[in-house]
Amino acid sequence: MFHFRGPSHIGDRLVLKAIVNNSFKHSMEVGVCAEAYKGGEPLRHINSAFMTFEVLDSDRKPCMLPRIRPEPVDGKRRYLEAVARKKIRLDRKYIISCKQTEVPLSVPWDPSNQMYLSYNNVSALKLMDARNNWVLTFEKNKVRLYTLEENHMLCFKVEMHVSVPAEQTFHLLSDLSRRKEWDRHYEECEVINQADEDDTLYRVVTPSVTKGGKGQDFILLASRRKPCDARDPYLIALRSVTLPTHPPTEDSTRGEVLSAGFTIWEESSTVTKITYYNQATPGILPYISTDIAGLSSSFSSTFSACSHFLEANKDSLAALPHSAQ
Incomplete structure (x- = not known):
């Protein structure tokens, strides 16, 4: 980033x-x-440049750099402005110039292709879960935010532990209509169609990221799966679908989710590890890019609220399957 202030x-x-x-x-x-002068004239500020350098080791792999402690006043200002420029670069790379917007990410929903869509929905989440090159970006209140940039795609995941049994956690989180109780990004959530016991279609409404702007709505297929054995997690996979009965409206901008969801691991009878994944799209990134850039930590407060919600409802029979009541 270069600013030419004078010749x-x-x-x-x-x-x-x-x-x-x-x-x-x-x-x-x-x-x-860059400053210029001639003879005894005072210095003229003619150019400011901001460059990002990646540091590699002898094997040309990225080195871990120490955190810096900015000097007061001007040092702190430069420190914060660098973070803001990082967010601008992130937005330019994955929102403004994103090729995903050239084609729809949603796929048509029809009962005849339900099995195929559900399978692909769950498989996409499993692929994200299987990746092992995540980079820890931020940690606060025992909630960790990771990112992964790969093949011109940006993925992020949020990880935490709760003192709630895994099965109860699974039932509470798989009911998206209750997510607005802990996630401020879920203003409204209605069930459109209960396709079967494990697949549900929802319409979700989220607030605008800019003051006075329109909110977004999403038509989501939620596919939940219980573990086949003790080595597997509980899964809640999400992706966007299109429905002729729910076209975009003038009140909201139609957003799309390519792949997202939760993996829920039972670490003991009372401790559960929860990981939320999202393959970021232009519709999702504005809600998380400030956290990824380090300008805020709203992800921590959101998932801390999730933890409180789960612990407050861990003995709720309403969360259990109807057959168990």
């Missing part, structure tokens, strides 16, 4: 000043100030 002229002498503004795991932003 340099023949005969000018240039002074270049460089400083590390911030470090981000494997990279750092270096700010450069």
Whole structure:
């Protein structure tokens, strides 16, 4: 990112000043100030440049960089501005110039292709869960946010532990109509169609990310699966589908989810590990990009609220399957 503030002229002498503004795991932003002068004239600020350098080891693999402690006032300002520029680059790469917007991400829903869609919905979540090159981006209140950039795609996951049995956690989280009790991004959630015991169609309404803007709505297929044996997790997979009965409306912008969902692992009879995955799309990224860039930690408060919701309802019979009541 370069800002040309003024010209340099023949005969000018240039002074270049460089400083590390911030470090981000494997990279750092270096700010450069270019000043010009001639003879005894005062210095003229003619250019500001902000460059990101990735640091590699002898095997050309990214090195882990130490966190920097900014100096007061100007150092702190440069530190925060570097974080803001990181978010701008993230938005440009995955929202503004994203090729995903060229074709619809949703697939048509029809009872005749229900089995195929459910299978692919669950398989996509399993593929994200199987990846092992996630990078820890942020941790707060024992809630961890990871990212993964691969093949021009950005995925993120949020991980935490709760003192609630895995099966009860599974039943509580698989009812999306209750998600608005802990997730402020779920303003409304209605069941459109209960396809079968494990597959449900929902319409979800989310608030606008900009003041005065329109909110988004999503038509989601939720496919839940219990573990086949003790080595498997409980799964709740989500993806967008299209329904002729629920076309886009003028009141909301239609958003799309390519692949998202929860894996729920039983670590003991009372401790459960929950991981939420999302293969970020232009409709989803505005809600999380400030967290990924380090400008906020709303993911932590959201999933802390999820933990409180689960613990408050861990003895609720309403969460259990109807056959068990």
